[in-house]
Amino acid sequence: MISFESVSLDIDNSQIFSDLNLCVGKNEKLLIQGRSGIGKTTLFRLILGFDQPRSGQIKVNGQPLDKAHINQIRQQIFYLSQDIDLKDEVIIRLVTEILEFNSPRKAPLEKMNRFLTLLELPSGILQKKTRDISGGERQRLGLLIGFLLDRPIWLLDEPTSALDDAMKEKISSHILSLDKTIVIISHDPVWKNNSIIKIKRWS
Amino acid sequence: MGAQDLSIFSLGILFVFLLPILYISRHLKFGINKPIIFSMGRMCLQLGFVGLYLEFLFKLDSPWLNGVYLMMMISIACYSILKSSRLKIVLFFKPLFLALLIPFAIILLFFNGVVVHIDNLFEAKYLIPIGGMLLGNSLRSIIIGLTNFYSGLQKNEKEYLYSLSLFNNRIQALKPWFRESIVAAITPTLASMATIGLVSLPGMMTGQILGGSIPIVAIKYQIAIMVCIFYTEYFSVILSILFSLKMGFNDLDVLNTNIFAKTNLHNQGKKF
Numbered sequence: 001m002i003s004f005e006s007v008s009l010d011i012d013n014s015q016i017f018s019d020l021n022l023c024v025g026k027n028e029k030l031l032i033q034g035r036s037g038i039g040k041t042t043l044f045r046l047i048l049g050f051d052q053p054r055s056g057q058i059k060v061n062g063q064p065l066d067k068a069h070i071n072q073i074r075q076q077i078f079y080l081s082q083d084i085d086l087k088d089e090v091i092i093r094l095v096t097e098i099l100e101f102n103s104p105r106k107a108p109l110e111k112m113n114r115f116l117t118l119l120e121l122p123s124g125i126l127q128k129k130t131r132d133i134s135g136g137e138r139q140r141l142g143l144l145i146g147f148l149l150d151r152p153i154w155l156l157d158e159p160t161s162a163l164d165d166a167m168k169e170k171i172s173s174h175i176l177s178l179d180k181t182i183v184i185i186s187h188d189p190v191w192k193n194n195s196i197i198k199i200k201r202w203s
Numbered sequence: 204m205g206a207q208d209l210s211i212f213s214l215g216i217l218f219v220f221l222l223p224i225l226y227i228s229r230h231l232k233f234g235i236n237k238p239i240i241f242s243m244g245r246m247c248l249q250l251g252f253v254g255l256y257l258e259f260l261f262k263l264d265s266p267w268l269n270g271v272y273l274m275m276m277i278s279i280a281c282y283s284i285l286k287s288s289r290l291k292i293v294l295f296f297k298p299l300f301l302a303l304l305i306p307f308a309i310i311l312l313f314f315n316g317v318v319v320h321i322d323n324l325f326e327a328k329y330l331i332p333i334g335g336m337l338l339g340n341s342l343r344s345i346i347i348g349l350t351n352f353y354s355g356l357q358k359n360e361k362e363y364l365y366s367l368s369l370f371n372n373r374i375q376a377l378k379p380w381f382r383e384s385i386v387a388a389i390t391p392t393l394a395s396m397a398t399i400g401l402v403s404l405p406g407m408m409t410g411q412i413l414g415g416s417i418p419i420v421a422i423k424y425q426i427a428i429m430v431c432i433f434y435t436e437y438f439s440v441i442l443s444i445l446f447s448l449k450m451g452f453n454d455l456d457v458l459n460t461n462i463f464a465k466t467n468l469h470n471q472g473k474k475f
Contacts, residue, residue, distance in 0.1 A: 049455035050364050067454040074371045085365035087379050098369050145369065 001026045001153060001181045002047060007056035009042065016042050020056070022200075029176055030183045031191050034202030040185045041082065044155045048079055060153070075102075078151040082158050084142040091133075091141060092126035099148055115147045118174065120167065135162035143171065154182040160190060206413040218243075257331065266325035273334050277303050280342050288349040290447075291464050298446035303345070306438035307337055310431050318427055333428065336407065340392065340432045341439045348388035348440040353451065355380045356458055364457070373448075373456040381444065388440040392433055399429065 004022040016039040024030050032040055045051045046058055049065045063069040116123055119140040139162045160168045168190045176196055184191055191197060228236050281299045285292045311334055315324045356363055366376035399405060407428055411421040453459050
């Protein structure tokens with residue numbers, strides 16, 4: 001589903017990767033661990049086409065990341081960034097805008113309540129603005145958008161860092177039960193408590 | 204009937220007030236005497252040159268020559284906009300030229316042909332001063348618009364990229380910056396439209412009244428010109444951002460980092 005073929009990348013003259021080979025299969029769950037600052041987030045940025053490698057090739061579903069395929073590729077990927085960089089907007093308006101843009105015919109808003117309950121978000125939160133909610137709520141709002149978008153590939157950057165233990169447990173097991181290709185960057189041990197996830201340690 | 208001519212001597216007398224200004228600035232070490240003299244000198248030279256040139260243009264009144272002169276004005280405007288917006292001239296000159304030319308030409312010709320009903324649309328007496336006013340005012344708005352747009356995006360790149368991942372559409376992801384820069388660009392004009400006549404009499408009107416027009420004619424022209432300035436600004440700001448996108452972003456819709464001209468600001472950044 002996602003493949004890196006001898007990918008090298010430099011940013012500001014310092015080498016981030018050299019000759020990286022990586023393959024994530026369909027519906028595979030991969031946990032990437034490693035100390036901060038070694039380019040884990042950059043890996044996601046490369047898959048999304050936000051950064052471009054110096055050499056090598058990245059493919060998603062066999063398609064290369066280029067002008068002709070980028071829209072098709074981004075359409076399949078849900079990305080939860082570390083800071084969940086949502087624009088400042090009333091949440092319900094933002095969520096509706098995102099959903100309508102992605103599936104103009106029928107926005108899956110009816111599923112909203114189910115996911116709000118799962119994420120333990122009060123429905124009143126929808127009337128607030130994205131900048132006015134707490135870090136934990138923001139993280140769950142990011143996931144809510146992911147559930148509603150229902151794209152086949154998920155790239156999650158520290159998805160549970162602001163959640164309490166019970167919530168971490170509940171959300172991680174729910175995410176891992178999804179029929180999706182999921183790559184997670186996390187320092188959180190909660191992701192390791194199961195047998196389905198593959199772990200890749202970076203040094 | 205026209206305004207009384209000024210002799211070079213009486214115009215020169217005006218500069219006596221420069222002496223106390225230079226004295227005060229020097230005494231209080233403002234360090235702005237050089238720029239004051241430089242700017243004043245430049246203004247006199249430029250306007251003197253334009254005066255001579257316009258006399259020549261008006262006498263000749265050739266539509267072709269007038270057209271070429273307007274193109275030159277647009278080119279200078281593009282150069283000056285890009286310089287102030289810290290954007291690379293080589294990359295953005297062509298899109299910006301078109302963004303200025305299209306609304307400018309349409310509004311200007313409409314004004315001359317449909318509003319004023321002059322027979323020769325390219326008559327120097329109308330084309331050049333009115334063109335200059337439209338262009339001069341759009342200049343400021345486009346600088347505000349482009350600067351806001353690109354510096355805003357550069358500052359909030361993560362937010363833009365995140366929107367891009369969620370919407371999977373560049374235009375949709377860019378909307379907040381679009382809105383913000385267009386509002387910032389036209390707000391000064393809206394404000395000046397709202398206070399015009401209460402606080403100041405605009406330059407064009409003053410000129411016309413001094414030139415012998417009755418106030419009501421001057422007012423009509425002023426209203427027409429304000430409206431035209433607003434239209435030209437509005438469309439040229441939108442077009443300048445839209446046309447610049449091709450250069451501003453790479454094939455994968457990510458902001459190109461090499462679009463900004465190197466400035467002193469860049470060097471200052473290295474100290475931190």
